[in-house]
Amino acid sequence: MSRVWPIAALVRADLLERTRCYQYLATIVATMLLGTLLLPGRGSNYETFLVDNYRGLYNSAWVGASYALLSALLLSIFGFYLVKNAVERDRVSRVGEIIATTSIDRFGYTLGKALSNFLVLASLTGMLFLTAIAMQLVRGESKSLDLAQIAAPFALAVLPLVAVVAAVAVLFEMTPWLRSGFGNVVYFFAWVTYASWSFEAKLHAAWWRDLFGANLVMRQVWAAVLRVDPHASPNSIEIGAQAGANVRHSFTFTGFHWAPNEIGDRLLWFAVAAGIAIFAALLFDRFARPARAVERRRSSAFAARWSAAVERLTTPITDVIFGSDFGAIVLAELRLLVRGLSPWWYVVAAGLWAFQLGADAKMQSIAVGLAWIWPMLLWSQLGTREHLYGTEQFVYPTLLPIRRQFVA
């Protein structure tokens, strides 16, 4: 049996399932709208990419450089959360139980999911690429369109990055303690830490410190700025929205010249992504654990309590929301939140409270921040629980369910 055919089929099915829903369409539209903001006009009160207050003429080379840098930043954080559901979908929908009995091995499955993640993120990259072309024409500072100059930084900076993000998303899904909301928090802090570390390196980052490809791109832009202004400071490279900057428009970036070793360095990230996917495969349990047994129990318990509370309602509709059984619904919601929680959750919560009480002024903000983040993992389920666990049919036929549940 060819190993390629099952993986290709997996990627195809996964992509079709993801791209045929309205959420994907909404993501595409949102990405393109966001993309239009990445190239501000001359009258705008913000800039997105400056080198010691130099902003290049909006020609293809500059547009490609700035879009690639900003896309790398955006897709590395939002892209992760967007694709971190490929395995979860199989687990929750229980398609996984069928997949587990087929001949595909854990490496094939994991690689297929990582590839599917990559293609979803690559499609968003493609949308940003098209937006970049459109925005260059809209801004009209340079009518000469050089597709290769726009495409090259996307291909060399963004695509290797999203390959790694795609593989990391699968790794998080395969790791039991990173699968849930806690993994989302871990990724966010890991991203902030890595990004700070990477950008600290300025223009001299080794390849493994430059996942975003930012230093690779900035080195060439910086060299071009130096030719215009030998006194420019490399310490004032600004990426992201900068309000009120004193922009000098006297600079033209003529384009990238990629050395083979630079291209090789970027391609190494694809190997890293493959390595992460292989490691993730070792953690894959082939859906041996029934999906979210604890949560299902909690959801069933909630549905029963909800129905019982509503059945007891005999008060007029105007009194329904805050009627005598409103307390029962609040109690049901509260029980649902805490039912099935590990004792360790309470231990950590108590530790965070103690940390807040004992922390000095310097540590106070960290302590308060952590204490807010910890219950956030529970709160984040509130809006989607009925859909996720299929209890809509119990809950929604009741009287004013959304309004009552929202208030509760």
Added chain:
Amino acid sequence: MWCSINPSLSRPSESAADDGDERASPACLVADQLRSKQTRRRAVRAPMEIQIAGLCKNYRSIHAVRDFTLRLEPGILGLLGPNGAGKSTLMRMLATVTRPSGGTIHFDGTDVVRAPGKLRRILGYLPQDFGVYPHLSATEFLEYIGALKGIPRRELRARIAKLLELVNLSHAASRPLGGFSGGMRQRVGIAQALLNEPRLLIVDEPTAGLDPEERVRLRSLLQEMASDRIIIFSTHICSDVESVAARIAIVEHGTLLAHDVPSRLLEPSESLEAGYLRIISGMREAA
């Protein structure tokens, strides 16, 4: 021949009798295909056997399956038991989804727990509670599962078309699964279980959501397939297996209470339901 044994399997519009050629019906085509493969297999293979010995599954302090020992040979095994008896856990272990806490499962001498690959190649599994990708069509979903099962692309399309006809879903082949009724989804589940012409077929509550006509069709199909395959038909509805099971196993609290051919398990002229209740209540009283 199953299409003549049970004409209801072929709907009138699909019936081969319309054009005088009984073999032209999709049900007959599949049956023919199964039979010819069966003949070839008989020539080269010894009868298949699955040996379950001392099988256990514990979830912390809960013993879902305890010391379960059973030998399976070609034919339909009706696995009966009340809700929560441990049937689905047993099915999941046999289907290599869940690892047992103890005991062994051997398939033709191979330890399935240690080397599940050999069993997976010949396995068809319909879980009790399964999902589909709502934005894929029935054909796309079956192509996906077929590819994961290692069926070559060339064969897959034809096989899917036949199976969709067999489960009476040809008219909905290109519709998104999200719009399917519960019974239609169940038939997609049955089709995916049969995709690789499994020699071991495990079906957990397969008649759930099916209308009476489809239940009859499914039972007859399984009966026809059973001559050289092991089919494990788990249910808590006695009438589902009464007419088709060569052997009956009764499970409660994860333990095998009884296992035998119906004629030895039941009193003369006793229905399976009555016999099942007698055995269950007898065991409860003894306990």
